[in-house]
Amino acid sequence: MTATPTTPPAEGCIDTQVLGHVLLIGINRPAKRNGWTPPMFKQLAEAYTRLDDDPELRVGVLHAFGDHFTAGLDLPAVTEYMKRGEKAIPAGLVEPHDFGLPDYRRRTKPMVVAVKGICFTVGIELMLGADIVVAADNCRFSQMEVQRGIMATGGATLRMAERAGVGNAMLHLLTADEFDSAEAYRLNFVQKVVPTGQELDAALAIAQRIAAQAPLAVVATRLNVIKAVEQGRWPPCRNSSRRRSACRTARTPPRACAPSSNAGRRGSRAAELFHQEQRRCLVSPPFSLLFSLLFSLARRSPRIHPARREHHFRTDAHACSAARPCRHLGRGHGLDEGLPAPARQAHHLRQPAGGVFPRTRWSFSHVRETVPTAKYGAVPARPARCIRRRHPFDIEAVTFKPLGSDQTLNFAQMIANTYTDGILVMHRGKVVYEKYFGALSPERPHIAMSVTKSFVGTLAAILADEGKLDPAAPVTKYIPELKDSAYGDATCARRKASTAKASPTRRSTPRCWRGSFAAPATSRWPTLLSEKIWRRIGAEQDAYFMVDRIGTESGGGGLNTVLRDLARFGETMRNGGRASSGQQAIPKAVVEDIQRGGDPAKFVKAGYPLLKGWSYRDMWWVSHNPHGAYMARGIHGQSIYVDPKAEMVIVRLCGAPGGGQRRERSLTLPAFQAMAEALMRP
Numbered sequence: 001m002t003a004t005p006t007t008p009p010a011e012g013c014i015d016t017q018v019l020g021h022v023l024l025i026g027i028n029r030p031a032k033r034n035g036w037t038p039p040m041f042k043q044l045a046e047a048y049t050r051l052d053d054d055p056e057l058r059v060g061v062l063h064a065f066g067d068h069f070t071a072g073l074d075l076p077a078v079t080e081y082m083k084r085g086e087k088a089i090p091a092g093l094v095e096p097h098d099f100g101l102p103d104y105r106r107r108t109k110p111m112v113v114a115v116k117g118i119c120f121t122v123g124i125e126l127m128l129g130a131d132i133v134v135a136a137d138n139c140r141f142s143q144m145e146v147q148r149g150i151m152a153t154g155g156a157t158l159r160m161a162e163r164a165g166v167g168n169a170m171l172h173l174l175t176a177d178e179f180d181s182a183e184a185y186r187l188n189f190v191q192k193v194v195p196t197g198q199e200l201d202a203a204l205a206i207a208q209r210i211a212a213q214a215p216l217a218v219v220a221t222r223l224n225v226i227k228a229v230e231q232g233r234w235p236p237c238r239n240s241s242r243r244r245s246a247c248r249t250a251r252t253p254p255r256a257c258a259p260s261s262n263a264g265r266r267g268s269r270a271a272e273l274f275h276q277e278q279r280r281c282l283v284s285p286p287f288s289l290l291f292s293l294l295f296s297l298a299r300r301s302p303r304i305h306p307a308r309r310e311h312h313f314r315t316d317a318h319a320c321s322a323a324r325p326c327r328h329l330g331r332g333h334g335l336d337e338g339l340p341a342p343a344r345q346a347h348h349l350r351q352p353a354g355g356v357f358p359r360t361r362w363s364f365s366h367v368r369e370t371v372p373t374a375k376y377g378a379v380p381a382r383p384a385r386c387i388r389r390r391h392p393f394d395i396e397a398v399t400f401k402p403l404g405s406d407q408t409l410n411f412a413q414m415i416a417n418t419y420t421d422g423i424l425v426m427h428r429g430k431v432v433y434e435k436y437f438g439a440l441s442p443e444r445p446h447i448a449m450s451v452t453k454s455f456v457g458t459l460a461a462i463l464a465d466e467g468k469l470d471p472a473a474p475v476t477k478y479i480p481e482l483k484d485s486a487y488g489d490a491t492c493a494r495r496k497a498s499t500a501k502a503s504p505t506r507r508s509t510p511r512c513w514r515g516s517f518a519a520p521a522t523s524r525w526p527t528l529l530s531e532k533i534w535r536r537i538g539a540e541q542d543a544y545f546m547v548d549r550i551g552t553e554s555g556g557g558g559l560n561t562v563l564r565d566l567a568r569f570g571e572t573m574r575n576g577g578r579a580s581s582g583q584q585a586i587p588k589a590v591v592e593d594i595q596r597g598g599d600p601a602k603f604v605k606a607g608y609p610l611l612k613g614w615s616y617r618d619m620w621w622v623s624h625n626p627h628g629a630y631m632a633r634g635i636h637g638q639s640i641y642v643d644p645k646a647e648m649v650i651v652r653l654c655g656a657p658g659g660g661q662r663r664e665r666s667l668t669l670p671a672f673q674a675m676a677e678a679l680m681r682p
Contacts, residue, residue, distance in 0.1 A: 003200065005030075005065040011077065012036075014043035015065075016050070021058040021211040022204065023051045030066025035074040036122055038081045038088035041096070048094040050407050051109055053667070055416040058215050059207040060111045062130065063200050068117035069139075070126075075148075091609050092404030092666040097155050098129040103609050105663050108219055110210050114203035115139055116196060125154030128163065128189065131222065134203040135181045135190040144176040162229070163188045220358050223657065357419075357657030360636065361438045364655045365421060365446045367546060367560050374553060375544045376526040376534070384538025384580040386564055388431045393678065395425060395433040400674035403610055403666040414671040418637055418664050419656040421446060422563040426571055426649040427679050429580065434563075438655070445544065445560040446653040449634025452559035455529060455569075457619025461590040462532050464492070526553050536585030537572045539565040557634060563653055570632075570640040570649035590618075595630060595644070597622030610665045627676060637664045646676035 005028050006015050012029030025047045027034045051060045064070060081088060089095060095104035113127040116136035124143055127133045143160070145152045152173065160169035164187035172179060184190045194202045210218060363370060396412035415423055421440040425433040440446055463469040469478075471492045476483045478492075526545055534543060543565070546558035572579050573594075577586035598615035608614065615622045622630040627645040637654030650672050656664060 003063065003065070012040045014040055014047055016047050018057070019204070020208070021056060022207045023047070023054075023057045023060045024204075025051075025060055025062045027062070027064040027070060030064075030068075032074065033068045033071035033118060034064050034066060035071050037074045037077040038086075041088040042090065044096050045089040045093040046405060046407065048096050048107055048111075049105070049402070049405055051111075052094050052105065052107060052663075053402065053405075053407065053409060053413065053417050055413060058109060058211040058218065060109065061114065061200075061203050061207045062111060062126065063114040063203065064116070066117075069115040069119040070121075070123040071118050072121035072123065072144075090404040092402065092662065096129065097125060099155065103662070105666070108223070108657070110207075110218060110222055112203045112207045112210075114199040115190070116199050120144060121152065121156075122154050124189070125152065125156050125159075128159040129155055132192075132203075132206055133190040134192045134194060134199050134206065135184060136196040136199040137181050137193055138196045139181040139184065139190075140178050141172075141180070141184050141189070142176060142178045143173055146174060147176045160187075160189070216358055219657075223357070357655065360655035360657070361419065361421065362655075364636070364653070365438075365440045365444050367447050368445070368544065372547050372549075372551075373544045373560065374526070374547045374551065375542050376530045376553075383540035384568055386431050386540075386567075387429065388434075391427070391432040391679075395675070398671075398675050398678045400670040403670055405666075409667070409671075411671055411675060414667045418652075418654060418667055420637070420652055420654050422653045424563050424567045424651045425675065426567055426651075428647045429571060429575075431567070432679075436563075440563075440653065442564065443541070443562065445541065445562050447546075447557070447638075448559045448561060448566065448653070449557040449636060449638045451566070451632040451634040451638045451640060452555060452557050453619040453634075454632030454640070455533065455559060456525070456555050457617075458573075458586065458590065458594070459525070459529055459532060461593065461618045462587060463528075465587045465590050525555060533569070533585065534565075536583060537565075537568045537579050538581055539568060541565060563651055566640055566651045566653075567649060570642050570651055573640075574642050574644055574647070574649055594618050594620050595622065595628060597624055597630065600624060610662065610669070625673070627673075629672075629676070637668075639668065641668075641672045643672070643676045646680050648676050648679050650675065 003015070003017060003024055003026055005026060006013065008028040008030075012027075012032065012034070015024075015026040015028050017024040017026070025044070027040070027044075029035060029037075029040065048060065051057050078088075089104065091103035093104060094107050095101055096107075098107055100106050110132070111130040112132045112134065113130045114134050114136075115123065115127055117138060118140050119127070119135075120140075120142050121144060124141055143152055143156050151157070157169070157173060160173060168187055171177075179187075181190065181193045185193050192202060192206075367373060396410060396415075398411045399408050400411075400414070401408055409417075415435070415437075421438055422436045423433070424431060434442075436442060460469060464471050469492060473492055475487055475490050475492055482488055526543075530543075539561075541562050543559060543561045545553040545555075545560070547553055568580070572585050573591055576588045577584055577591045578588075579585040594617055596617070597620075598617040600613050600615045603611075603615045606616070611621070611623075613624050615624065619632075620630050621633050627643045629641065629643040629645075631642060632640040637652060637656040639650070639652045641648075641650040641652075643649070652668070654664070
């Protein structure tokens with residue numbers, strides 16, 4: 001085919017064209033042999049971001065207009081940007097070189113590149129950062145930075161060695177020589193060589209073949225390949241009958257076939273994606289100390305010997321024996337073996353099986369079936385009703401622009417692109433939108449991740465309001481063992497505001513911490529949560545928590561609950577702590593203190609570039625925007641968003657890949673703000 005270019009400005013541009021499920025991306029500056037300028041890089045990033053954000057697009061094809069792919073950077077134009085310290089690509093967009101740099105997103109959908117004629121420097125780096133390359137037989141390749149007294153910084157030094165070996169990479173990087181399509185094919189830089197003029201048709205044919213496959217399977221397969229290349233793979237199981245058996249049967253705990261300790265330095269991170277939230281809460285000074293304070297304040301229940309602890313708590317899989325797992329995601333991973341879960345599996349799993357996308361779409365709403373849990377939060381005799389009303393406009397049609405992008409999306413596209421499992425919008429106390437996807441349903445609990453922290457922070461604030469926790473007191477008043485630690489001079493108030501100066505890199509475990517976290521028989525903080533929040537807000541279902549081998553509840557991310565109960569909590573906070581029943585469930589002073597937030601100047605040091613002007617208070621994220629919005633947030637996209645001015649609460653439960661933090665913020669925050677503005681219109 002022949003793509004039709006637009007008339008480019010002097011600095012060049014990037015043209016896009018949609019062909020079915022394929023996005024054609026054209027480099028358009030043929031008068032300068034497609035030399036790259038900063039505006040072109042910005043437009044390319046926007047095109048890559050459009051590919052990732054549009055659910056109708058499945059594959060991208062990068063090509064060039066004119067006789068050549070690119071002669072490289074337009075150095076005078078790029079140098080001016082560098083002198084001013086400016087970045088060509090705004091934060092929050094997909095970075096075309098696919099480095100995984102901070103502040104930028106990584107591409108999740110396949111990219112096919114068609115190259116022809118001259119393909120120098122950045123052209124090689126762009127094609128090596130893609131997935132499949134089709135080259136015309138007239139190509140001339142060269143990585144000539146050393147001739148110009150600079151170094152290749154777009155990935156050539158990494159990916160050329162990765163594809164062709166160190167020696168071959170050195171040959172072409174250090175000599176700056178030219179090589180042709182046949183040599184590029186031999187070195188595995190390109191995957192197909194075709195006659196000149198046929199490269200775009202060949203690339204498009206490959207893209208259309210990919211687009212015809214199952215989209216989620218394509219994304220997951222590509223992600224697995226990238227992880228294997230960048231992080232290594234799990235080595236074969238050790239030569240033992242136990243491990244061979246473990247890899248053959250799904251009934252054996254997945255831990256049995258985990259990689260050996262020798263492989264830890266280069267093994268896959270798939271097994272730890274889910275638990276990174278829990279690990280962070282254990283080593284993060286702000287949360288872990290507050291959690292210990294709650295332990296010390298709630299030591300009232302009788303001690304139970306650890307050896308008998310399994311009789312004190314139960315795996316809640318026994319309580320949902322009628323549940324039907326989502327077979328297409330659970331099969332073969334120990335997730336579909338029926339209920340109740342085998343006792344040996346229940347007591348040995350350290351994280352939900354299937355903690356890597358796309359299995360998270362099933363496992364995050366089936367935690368009870370894969371790990372030990374304990375039930376708390378007894379519901380009142382008459383739960384608060386969820387009143388519904390139809391809003392006069394189409395909620396899904398509300399439009400917004402993602403952070404750092406000029407593209408316009410709607411609310412439905414945000415839901416699809418953030419892998420939402422369930423979402424609920426309340427306005428003036430009534431449900432105006434509620435939808436569930438995948439394995440989640442209204443009656444099924446879903447893990448809330450770090451949204452749990454906001455419950456813990458609110459509970460601590462309630463205890464302080466009741467006089468049971470003195471914010472001005474040193475933490476050593478409640479945990480004397482911390483006297484000689486990095487927290488010895490911290491006050492409870494500084495801990496609640498997360499501003500104490502203890503270094504988060506100090507990961508050693510003092511004896512007092514072991515005592516606090518390993519003595520669940522003395523702790524009742526989830527019981528306090530049940531008494532002081534859960535029953536008062538009129539929850540419709542019991543909550544439950546992930547627990548360890550001896551029953552310790554995970555307060556950093558272990559709460560599991562239904563979507564509507566999270567909405568009831570958010571609505572109670574929006575109403576100044578007053579539940580729908582009229583009861584003052586949470587002291588008004590506590591809610592007002594949370595809404596005031598912390599110090600935005602100190603929050604800047606935390607390194608959240610997409611949350612400019614925000615602060616952190618009592619484990620809540622406070623925006624300080626004109627609406628006074630604040631939210632509870634958790635990894636993989638969990639959130640409670642409260643907008644007092646718009647009288648709106650939005651709750652989301654998700655199973656986004658790899659944590660989804662930066663991508664999730666760039667889409668959901670402007671979407672929530674746009675929804676608030678829409679609901680406020682008469």
